[in-house]
Amino acid sequence: MIEKKISSGSARAVKKFKVNTGQLEIGMFVCELDCPWEDTDFLMQGFTVDSQRDIEALQARCSFVYIETFSEKRIEIEKHAKSPPVGTKKRISAEKVNLKKQRPLESEIQQASHTYVGAKKAVQSFMGDVIRNKSIDIQEARAVVNECIGSVSRNPDAMMLLSQLKNKDEYTSQHSLNVCLYSLMLGRRMGLTGHELETAGLCGMLHDMGKLRTPIEILNKPGKLTDEEFQAIKMHPTHGREILLSSDKAVDQEVVEAAYMHHERLRGGGYPEGLTEVNIPFHTRIVTIADVYDAITSARVYDGSRSHLEATRILTENRGKDFDEDMVIRFIAGLGLYPPGSFLEMTNGEVAIVLENHATSRLMPKLLRIMDADKALTEERIIDLADEPRDEAGQRYAVASVLPHEAYGASFKSYYQRGLFANISHL
Numbered sequence: 001m002i003e004k005k006i007s008s009g010s011a012r013a014v015k016k017f018k019v020n021t022g023q024l025e026i027g028m029f030v031c032e033l034d035c036p037w038e039d040t041d042f043l044m045q046g047f048t049v050d051s052q053r054d055i056e057a058l059q060a061r062c063s064f065v066y067i068e069t070f071s072e073k074r075i076e077i078e079k080h081a082k083s084p085p086v087g088t089k090k091r092i093s094a095e096k097v098n099l100k101k102q103r104p105l106e107s108e109i110q111q112a113s114h115t116y117v118g119a120k121k122a123v124q125s126f127m128g129d130v131i132r133n134k135s136i137d138i139q140e141a142r143a144v145v146n147e148c149i150g151s152v153s154r155n156p157d158a159m160m161l162l163s164q165l166k167n168k169d170e171y172t173s174q175h176s177l178n179v180c181l182y183s184l185m186l187g188r189r190m191g192l193t194g195h196e197l198e199t200a201g202l203c204g205m206l207h208d209m210g211k212l213r214t215p216i217e218i219l220n221k222p223g224k225l226t227d228e229e230f231q232a233i234k235m236h237p238t239h240g241r242e243i244l245l246s247s248d249k250a251v252d253q254e255v256v257e258a259a260y261m262h263h264e265r266l267r268g269g270g271y272p273e274g275l276t277e278v279n280i281p282f283h284t285r286i287v288t289i290a291d292v293y294d295a296i297t298s299a300r301v302y303d304g305s306r307s308h309l310e311a312t313r314i315l316t317e318n319r320g321k322d323f324d325e326d327m328v329i330r331f332i333a334g335l336g337l338y339p340p341g342s343f344l345e346m347t348n349g350e351v352a353i354v355l356e357n358h359a360t361s362r363l364m365p366k367l368l369r370i371m372d373a374d375k376a377l378t379e380e381r382i383i384d385l386a387d388e389p390r391d392e393a394g395q396r397y398a399v400a401s402v403l404p405h406e407a408y409g410a411s412f413k414s415y416y417q418r419g420l421f422a423n424i425s426h427l
């Protein structure tokens with residue numbers, strides 16, 4: 001039995017017990033498993049059992065676990081504790097999220113495509129409303145986010161794959177939808193569920209509506225912006241807030257905050273107000289990371305896209321400075337080393353597109369091979385690296401390097417348009 005003290009304003013003595021999973025009950029706090037957490041679908045290292053499903057999931061994975069219980073005696077340790085920073089509030093209450101895929105990619109991709117196309121049209125319609133000075137239908141936007149949550153919960157890789165269908169001429173609508181999807185992915189990994197997860201998606205979807213008040217020639221200007229032009233760009237969070245506050249129906253505070261603060265940075269230095277960590281809300285932090293990642297990895301009219309590795313390097317280098325450290329780690333873990341849609345060169349010279357990652361062996365994704373060793377297009381074939389396949393020479397078939405997006409002239413979009421991803425179960 002191990003005793004320790006925790007400090008959360010006032011603290012209680014904590015006792016830890018070993019319990020057979022057959023004896024688990026709803027309400028117990030599981031603090032340790034009989035196997036590494038990384039080998040399970042439970043993200044948080046420590047969570048409360050709150051359903052029979054949790055018990056069954058633990059029984060399927062473990063023979064015994066350790067639970068924590070609190071003694072009655074409370075130990076006052078910090079009577080005048082400061083309130084936690086705004087952004088840490090939810091992190092404390094986030095318990096766990098079941099990230100297990102409920103449906104194979106082959107089954108989800110068709111429904112996800114339908115949802116993705118519908119969501120993109122809806123975003124374009126919201127943008128049209130803003131341009132015509134009409135109010136955004138927030139209920140409709142929530143319904144669209146909910147459709148996306150359904151798909152992401154069944155299999156997040158389907159939507160992540162579709163987020164690669166980028167078209168630089170539709171940057172703002174594409175970006176809004178992708179930031180919504182990335183916010184949902186990160187929100188789930190932060191333990192958000194229900195209304196809070198929905199709000200995270202809505203924050204992402206509507207965060208940049210203020211850009212529709214910025215002159216298009218400034219948004220799409222190649223090369224360096226003048227001071228005046230940069231000032232005009234920096235007005236878009238303020239415009240975004242005004243647009244949302246003038247909605248017919250009440251918009252959640254988190255959504256307005258994300259529109260207004262998504263360019264703020266933890267140590268100041270952002271805009272429009274140069275706020276610091278304690279004033280930047282939780283949902284805004286999620287959107288900020290999703291926004292930066294998508295902006296870096298998307299081609300604009302005036303600029304090419306940069307790779308997943310480059311984007312994760314920038315986020316990692318600035319974690320804890322510009323971006324919430326814990327969220328950056330979870331975001332990158334969520335995308336994996338080879339996110340769906342990545343182009344890979346294999347050890348035998350073939351080229352493949354990543355279809356999906358496995359929850360427990362994320363370095364061995366499922367691929368769609370599209371080119372032979374001479375980089376000639378070849379008959380597509382699904383190869384699952386988790387099966388440890390061999391190439392024709394009998395060597396282990398493995399990833400040699402990550403290629404730039406659409407390497408060797410291969411177009412991700414053309415595979416999508418040919419219906420390949422909708423029919424991958426037949427390949």
Ligand SMILES: [Fe+2]
Pocket residue numbers: 207208236262263
């Ligand atoms: Fe923005």
